[in-house]
Amino acid sequence: MLLIPCPWCGPRPENEFHYGGEAGIVRPPDPAALDDAAWGDFLYMRSNPKGLHRERWRHQYGCGRFFNATRDTVTDRIAGTQKP
Amino acid sequence: MTQSYRLPSGGRIARGREVGFRFDGRNYAGYEGDTLASALLANGVHLVGRSFKYHRPRGILTAGSEEPNALVTVDRAGGRGGGRRTPNLRATQIELYEGLDAVSQNRFPSLGFDLGAAAGWFAPLLSAGFYYKTFLWPPAFWSRLYEPAIRAAAGLGRAPTAPDPDRYVHQYTHCEVLIVGAGPAGIAAALAAASAGLRVMLCDEQAEPGGSLLSETGLGETGATIEGKPAALWLQDALASLEGRVTVLPRTTAFGWYPDNMIGLAERLTDHLAELPPGQPRERLWQVRARTVVLATGAIERPLVFPNNDRPGILLAGAARSYANRWGVAPGRSVVIATADDSAYAAALDLHAAGVTVAAILDRRRQPGPIAETARAAGLIVRAGTWVEGTSGRKRIASVAVSAGQGTIECDTLLMSGGWTPSVHLFSQSRGKLRFDPMLGAFLPGEAAAQVRSAGACNGVFGLQAVLESGYAAGGGIAPRAFAVSGSVMWQPSPGAPPDAPHPAAFVDFQNDVTTKDLAIATQEGFRSIEHVKRYTTSGMATDQGKLSGIQTLATVAGLLDRPMSDVGLTTYRPPYTPVTFGTLAGTARGPLFDPIRHAPLHDWAVAHGAVFEDVGTWKRARYFPQPGESLRAAVARECRAVRDACGIFDASTLGKIEVVGPDAAVFLDRMYVNDIASLPVGRCRYAILLGEDGFVRDDGIVARLAEDRFHVTTTTGGAAGVLHTMEDYLQTEFPELRAWLVSTTEHWATIALQGPQSRSILAPLTEGADILAMPHMSVRICRVAGIQARLFRVGFTGEAGFEIAVPSGHAPALWDTLIATADPTPYGTEAMHVLRAEKGFIVVGQETDGTVVPADLGFGALGRRKRDHVGKRSLSRTDILRADRPQLVGLLTADPAVVLEEGAQVASGSSVVGHVTSAYWSATLGRSIALALVADGRARVGQTLTVPIPQGAKSQGAIPVSVVAPVFLDPEGTRLHTHVEAPSLRPCPPADFAIARGHPSARRLIVRAAPTATTAIGLALGVLLGSVPNRAVRGRDRAALWLGPDEWLVLGPGGDVGSAESGPMAGVVDVSDRFETVEVSGPDAAWRLNGFCALDLAPHTFPVGMCTRTLFGKAEIVLWRTAAETFRIEVARSLTPYLRLCLEQTEG
Structure with a gap:
């Protein structure tokens, strides 16, 4: 069980958290202005890197906040977490 | 024949207390302190099993958990229908108790006369990968003949089929230092760590801590002493000094390393007892989060590889020394020793001193070193530069053929030592890199990937003094400590000499019947990766997991491929180190506590x-x-x-309920739902559909506007938690500017x-x-x-x-x-x-929808045409979503009104499938069956007749004709x-x-969600400060405010009016008095009991009085608040209170 450092609550066991996918995928301010391909990219295209990955977690069974984490997808090591 | 191989003196057994037991239906006697293996050997029983594939007779090879051969099934009374039967236990680990009933495995009809031994004649057919190439034709025989026959002939014990009557528990715990292995290195580490005032745990898989020290006599030239005391006495004093300062867990196997220094320990609590204490758990799974893990897991002696190296009566030398010194058992009357290093001499000298005939010591080394002189001085024959060419004997070894034609030696026991392999399993599981040490011919811990230190033999340190000192250092001893040691015989590896030369047709993996020949076949057939060789030959599988076979497999494959061992590498070590029962892993999560x-x-x-x-x-x-x-x-x-x-x-x-409060609540809900919520007047409700950004229906419910700034939103029963999560996501990350707050009010x-x-x-x-x-x-x-x-x-x-x-x-x-x-x-x-x-025709999300349905498919197309953006809106105009042939909700009426369709059945037009039935019922009101279905271009098909095929095998075959109608069967006008x-x-x-x-309610509970600017006013009104320190409760006059999140507090207090605490422009206050119930856990063991289900570190310095948090208790969300040193208050959703109480009952006693 990973130990994930919540920016508010400190290190907590993984089962208190909910994974939130890649970080930095911002909802377009005017979705109607996007063509199908661009909207499809927003919906589905993710970087899926081998190595450091910026991703979102929510401390669901804790403070309830979403935050960003940098995790190495090879080692599962979390390099750091930040308040949004 | 009563314990005729028991030595007249010595050993840690209680000679005054005889213990009766049964093996394969025969009665035997041993002593308290015996293992099943030592007691069998004391009775001269070596033949204990038949091998996996060839059904060769096999004997006890080792004295520990690495035992590959002596696998037995133990049954106990009380488990009706074999519910307490445990297969594949290693006789070397089973503690003897009165009435123990063990049977051997994989033989028919009996161990001595096994029909399956005929498999040996077919050995050429059963070599590596045989199941891929031998039994190919005809295919009809695969499942009917070959597989059942092979399965019946091969294998381990039988699993019980009846429910397990015993109780298993889990325990989370935290410590600064966890020491794995209570041998000399582990004990020394504990002495060092305990002196620093830390939480220290020391676990060992054996019944008694001490490891190799338990096999020391403290006598003569080979009996180790530490600081002037015989090893056993030193051990006793050391353990006494650890008492109260270190949690010592015997019978506890550290079986797996999980991320961030979480170690799984399996503690066996009752298997060694003749009488099972009622109610006591049988096993405990510890999930230990350790800041530092000290691995003191020792080393495993290597077998030698020579033809027929698997006969009963052939043991590892170190094991034989343990049997003699620790259990007072002679492995035989006449012993030959084959070795390539010094450590086997300790066994030779100790057995000789105990009166056992040591016929010869065959030492591969031409110049064996000073220990050989000691042996010769004791009257033993050392034949330097010789080795074993083969053995004879049927159910027991009878003689040894010495190399280079130096004749044969008659014996009833052969002890072998091919050096020692450090146990690096856990280190490797921690993702630490292993490095090959050519001097040891073994892998050692290299660069660590976790907070871990390896000490003693598992780190390649041999010799008692060095082991103790490395253990003390690894335990965090501030100053190095010197341990004066005498009488220790250490393993001195011979540089450059591989453990053994590959030899045709010698067993490398005893448990899986893998020979050097099998490995040769695998390499001839092109397997190069050690992982592939393992899978093709099964070497290192089952309970062995490479403990005995790993390094020999590697050495053999490296020789065959003519590559250095460091290049070939080891197979991946995976948990568990030794088998862990399903009961232990499941713990209390069965029956009413599964969910x-x-x-x-x-x-x-x-x-x-x-x-x-x-x-x-x-x-x-x-x-x-x-x-x-x-x-x-x-x-x-x-x-x-x-x-x-x-x-x-x-x-x-x-049904899920969410209260949405705040001046922007309407705007927020308007953006979330397909429907127009912004214009919903106060006092009105609207049916609303929630989409994902992909446009597919996720949930539906009623949005009711209670006030300008307050909404009561319902969700589906199953969707409640997910909808709240999604809404929080949008509020926190996409629309943080909106002043709206969410509170679950479902309960x-x-x-x-x-x-x-x-x-x-x-x-x-x-x-x-x-x-x-x-x-x-x-x-x-x-x-x-x-x-x-x-x-x-x-x-x-x-x-x-x-x-x-x-x-x-x-x-x-x-x-x-x-x-x-x-x-x-x-x-x-x-x-x-x-x-x-x-x-x-009302839909149920999850029944009429399956995650690929958009509102238009359900007939809500008009909803997607509003101007303002909402979640998922853009997706509704994607080209694919606008296709005419999308599935659309329709009604189906069967031609025969009495026939009710199957939900999930396909709907066909001619021979092509065009949709499926989503709901089907008998309608008493209409006097006929009705069905809803998703049918491609369904609305255009109204009036058509389609068919619902009946699957083959059903009583009546064919297809049911159905006519397509609008999906409203009753009162379409809504009158x-x-x-x-x-x-x-x-x-x-x-x-x-x-x-x-x-x-008023006797206890008032409020959720306050507020921006920082609003906390003071609300706090004043409530008479309690809404603190800003995370996870801290602040007590006011008669209320307490528990920090749950940076904008969320749970305010607890007496019933009655809550004054002027109202939601303002920057806050939402929601009464949730009836959502929670309070459960208090108190007493000296309160934290321990909570840690049966809660993974947090509840030590007073990490979870002090006044700390509070939302967390998980088993599968229940709770709010946990430490109100006093030994008192915790839990706020739990009322529907989860029974679950919580049942869980707490499991932690009593």
Whole structure:
């Protein structure tokens, strides 16, 4: 069980958290202005890197906040977490 | 034959206490302190098993958990139908107790005469990968003959089929130092760590801590002493000094390393006892989070590889020394020793001193070193530069053929030592890199990937003094400590000499019957990766996991491929180190504790009135209320008729509820839902659909506007948590500028649906503060019903005029009783609810939708055409979503009205499948079956006849003709929504209930969600400071505010008015008094008990008095608050209280 450092609550066991996918995928301010391909990219295209990955977690069974984490997808090591 | 191989003295056994046991139906005697293996050897029993593939006779090879051969099945009384039968236990680990009943495995009819041994004649057919190439034809034989025959002939013990009667528990714990292995290195590490005042745990898989020290006599030239004391005495003193400072866990295997220094320990609590203490758990799974892990796991002696190296009577030298010194057992009368290093000499000298004939020591080394001189001085024959060429004997070794034609030596026992392999399993699991040490011919811990230190033999340190010193250093000893040691014989590896030369047809993996020849076949057939060789040959599989076979497999493969061992590498070490029972892993999560079983507030009434329940998520919901002798269909028909003709009453409490508060609440909901919420007037409700950004329907419910800035939103029963999560996501990350706050009120409000033309006339006399006659369809009023504060919704899911009354959950039984007492409406269950809604074509998310359905598919196309953006809107105009041939919701009517379709059945047009049935019921109202279906381009097919094929194998084959109709079967104009009739006779409401209900709750709970600027004002109004320190509770005069999140507090206090604490522009205050119940856990073991289910570190310095947090207790979300040193207060959702209490019961004692 990973130990994930919540920016508010400190290190907590993984089962208190909910994974939130890649970080930095911002909802377009005017979705109607996007063509199908661009909207499809927003919906589905993710970087899926081998190595450091910026991703979102929510401390669901804790403070309830979403935050960003940098995790190495090879080692599962979390390099750091930040308040949004 | 009674313990005729027991030495006259010595050993750590209790010679005064004889223990009777059975093996394969024969009675034997041993002593307390024996293992099954040592007791069998004391009785001269070596043959204990038949090998996996060839059914070769096999004996006890080792004295520890690495034992590959002596696998037995132990059965115990009390487990009916074999429920306590445990297969594949290693006899070397089974502690003897009175009445132990063990049987050998993989033999028929008996160990001595095994028909399966004929497999040996077919050995050429069974070599590596045989199942890929030997039994290929004819294919019809694969499943009928070959596989069953091979499975029957090969294998380990039989698993029990009956339920396990024992109890298993879990425990989370935290420590600064966890030491794995209580041999000399581990003990020294514990001495160092304990002196630093840390939480220290020391575990060992054996019954007694001490490791190799337990096999020291403390006598003579080979008996180790430490600091002037015999090893055993030193050990006793060391353990005494650790008492109270270190948690010592014997019979506890550290079986796996999990991320961030979480170690899984399996503790065996009762298997060694003759009488099982009632109620005591059998095994405990520890999940230990350790800041530092000290690995002191020792080393495993290597077998030698020579032809017929697997006969009974052949043991590892170190094991034989343990049997003699620790258990007072001679492995035989006449012993030959084959070695390539010094350590086997200790066994030779100790056995010689114990009176056993040591016929010869065959030492591969030409110049064996000083220890050989000591042996010669003791009168032993050392034949340097010789080795074993082969052995003879059938069920026991009879002689050894010496290399280079130096004749044979008769013996009944052969002891071998090919050096020692450090046990790096856990280090490797921690993702540490292993490095090959050519001097040791083994892998050692290299660069660490975790906070871990390896000490002693597992780190390649040999020799007792060095081991103790490395252990002390690894334990964090501030200053190095020197340990004066004498009499220790250490393993001195011979540089450059591989453990052994590959030899044709010698066993490398005893347990899986893998020989050097099998490995040769694998490499000839092109397997190069050691991982592939392992899978092709099965070397290192089963309980062995490479403990004995790993390094020999590697050495052999490296030789065959002519590559250095460091290049070939090891196979991956995976947990578990030794087998862990399913019971241990499951713990208490079985039966009623597998998942919480949640009951709605009216559950007890439903039970008392004969309801049949169904599982909806983790909820139990009443499916129907059969009267005596009534079938499901008859009961549902009666319940449906009551709703259509008179009035039905239904418990809708499990529906999710979210309170959305704040000046921007309307804007927020407008962006979330497909529907126009911004324009919803106060007092009105709207059916609303929630999409994902992909445009697919995720959930639906009713959005009710209670005030300009306050909404009561319902979700589906199963979707409640997910919808709240999604809404929080948007509020926190996409729309953080919106001043809106969310609070789950699912369990605060119970919802009673009163549906049918009489419902209004029943409710009217009970309602205060709302003009019920003036309430239009889809409206809401805050009022009192039967004296209880209520949110009264004129909504329904039946197509009838009807109401849903939400009252605080604690008052729901009183309201329900009042309604029943005054008007006797007919209770109906979820089955009737489904029929009623299907007659009206109302969808159920998850039934009519499957994650690929957009609103237009369901006939809600108009909703997607609003101008303002909302979640998922853009996706609704994607090209694929606009295709005409998308599945669309339609009704299906069978040609034969009596036939009810199967839900999920395919719908076909000619030979092509065009859709599937989503709901199908018998409608008593319509006197025929009805069905809803998703059919491609379905709305254009209305009027067509399609078919529903009946699957092959069904009693009647063929296809059911169905005609496509609009998906509303009853009252398409909706006139029934406005049809009211008077209830015939209403009884007056008992006044007593009013009085009770008018009182305030005894405990008031509020969720305050507020921006930092609003906390002071709300705090003043509540009389308690809303603190900003995370996870801290602040106590006020009579209330406490528990920090749950940076904008969220749970305010606990007495009942009564909460003054002027109101939601302002920057805050949302929501009463959740009835959502939670309070459970207090107190006493000296309170933290320990909570850690049975809660993974947090609850030590006083990490979770001090005043700390609070939302967390998980098993599978239940709780708010945990330490109110005093030994008292924790838990706030838990009321439906989870029974689960929580059941879990806590498991932690008692």
